[in-house]
Amino acid sequence: DGGITQSPKYLFRKEGQNVTLSCEQNLNHDAMYWYRQDPGQGLRLIYYSQIVNDFQKGDIAEGYSVSREKKESFPLTVTSAQKNPTAFYLCASSTDTYEQYFGPGTRLTVT
Amino acid sequence: GENVEQHPSTLSVQEGDSAVIKCTYSDSASNYFPWYKQELGKRPQLIIDIRSNVGEKKDQRIAVTLNKTAKHFSLHITETQPEDSAVYFCAASMGGYSTLTFGKGTMLLVSP
Numbered sequence: 001d002g003g004i005t006q007s008p009k010y011l012f013r014k015e016g017q018n019v020t021l022s023c024e025q026n027l028n029h030d031a032m033y034w035y036r037q038d039p040g041q042g043l044r045l046i047y048y049s050q051i052v053n054d055f056q057k058g059d060i061a062e063g064y065s066v067s068r069e070k071k072e073s074f075p076l077t078v079t080s081a082q083k084n085p086t087a088f089y090l091c092a093s094s095t096d097t098y099e100q101y102f103g104p105g106t107r108l109t110v111t
Numbered sequence: 112g113e114n115v116e117q118h119p120s121t122l123s124v125q126e127g128d129s130a131v132i133k134c135t136y137s138d139s140a141s142n143y144f145p146w147y148k149q150e151l152g153k154r155p156q157l158i159i160d161i162r163s164n165v166g167e168k169k170d171q172r173i174a175v176t177l178n179k180t181a182k183h184f185s186l187h188i189t190e191t192q193p194e195d196s197a198v199y200f201c202a203a204s205m206g207g208y209s210t211l212t213f214g215k216g217t218m219l220l221v222s223p
Binding site for chain 1: 112117120143145153154155156157160162200204206207208210211212213214215216
């Protein structure tokens with residue numbers, strides 16, 4: 001399970017609170033991605049970053065923010081503006097060889 | 112942008128049967144088509160992929176076929192086993208650092 005890690009595995013928050021999900025990789029990959037997974041919806045892209053200090057919005061970026069200060073790290077903040085934040089969040093990384101490697105995921109529950 | 116449709120959403124087979132999952136894509140510029148397997152509560156893992164310069168690729172019991180003219184690709188699993196039970200996702204991209212667009216997944220159930 002080495003290579004790309006996410007923490008914590010489970011996260012519980014009250015509505016109205018911001019929460020930050022961690023994603024770290026030691027694969028020396030340039031690109032990193034955040035996906036949201038809901039039952040029956042597949043994987044939807046939130047944000048991605050191809051190089052340090054640069055990132056782009058994906059299909060469902062509203063209510064989320066990211067930073068990419070280090071090559072190894074790509075944290076995701078779920079803000080109080082995200083209307084339905086409860087979901088399974090997956091981080092991934094890749095080189096230019098096409099394959100994306102996924103982390104183990106963080107299951108976020110907001111009540 | 113790219114749109115990927117995946118069918119069926121659920122598939123039940125008997126152990127030893129074959130299973131076929133089909134995907135269509137909309138962007139003719141897409142040239143990389145991976146398939147991921149995700150077991151319950153786990154991360155998706157790449158099981159096979161194909162690039163547009165190839166029509167078919169096999170890896171033991173798994174094969175993928177690509178028809179670029181029709182813009183569809185399929186996953187074929189032969190001699191299915193209970194441990195093949197999982198959700199399978201297809202995806203498409205233009206390769207390199209391009210983003211992947213995923214289908215909504217197929218839940219495969221293999222009964223002993």
